Amino acid sequence: MPIKFRCAHCGKKIKITSRAAGRNVNCPKCGDTARVPSPNSLKRASKPYQPHQYLDTEAEVGDFQLRKRATSEDDLDLTPMVDVTFQLLIFFILTASMSLQKAIAVPPPDPQREGAQSTPISLEDLEVDSIIVEIQADNTIIVDDEPLAADSNLAEMLQQSMDSSGRHEMVINAHADSFHETTVTVFDAANEVGMQKIRMTTTGGEDDE
Template sequence: MAEETHYSEDAITRHRSHSGEDDMDLTPMVDVTFLLLIFFMITAAFALQKSLEVPPVKEDEAAASQSVDDLEKDSIVVRVDEDNVFWISGPSAPEEQRATSVQEMIIKLRKVREESSTGAAKMLVQANGDARHEFVVAALDAGTGVGMEEIRLMSYEEGDFDF
């Protein structure tokens, strides 16, 4: 005959209470995981950077490089000085126009482009070595915004040119 084992009620309650302590509540861990997932999805959207495409220099173009005077004759020139002030001139408007803000520079650049008798679609951005990078990029972006087909960038130091 099979032996019957009798458990006391105390042993049964101890066994039940002990098994209840082994269960972990995973809800806080799942909540934290979803919060981290949402955080990284949102911040990844802001990580996209705007870039400028720079074509490689061809060997025949490097040998036949134009002088600064030749570039200025048939281009609209935007100069960014060491004080981050924009100076705009063009083939039809040889005197420089001063612009102290990015918005003012865009307006004057658009006006010089429209008034240009040659329909200049070339732009030369001359940036002083002490000019802030954001103002130089703003000038490049403004050229793209007003429809310039060819934009060149050049840097100069104090005393390189007589403006």
């Protein structure tokens, strides 16, 4: 039975008769001296070939997921809450401004004239020396029978009436259903132009019904 082995130098496969076992022979390819092994040593050295087994990572590992490392981002962020709080604070400061309520200063009666009888004066008698300003129930302002336009300035209108007529007194004839704010506006305009005397009358009350 022939002996098959490989050259230790070049790996050439050599086939030789079993009678040459234990002898030195020259490799036909590289010429290097090779010792012919015995048949028994070949049987001990030979092992069954087993192919390399590859690991199926998908089958062995399965659904592997990395655990997320806890960071400081998991903490509660209070920045948006603080922003909303400051915005609400600014809103309430701007909307809760105190409104200045105007008032009409009425001089007290003269103590020296206490008990004196007052003589009633009609509105027609006052028209000679006074500018008549009427305030209707819908708060429309009329200066000497001329309605005040929406885009007009009351102080300028009173100044023009004073310059044209020479009158420096004014009578405010306010309707009972008109707003007190409208009366205060007329008062302020009269003081702005330097009206010397301001009188007040009312119409449209219960006595007129």
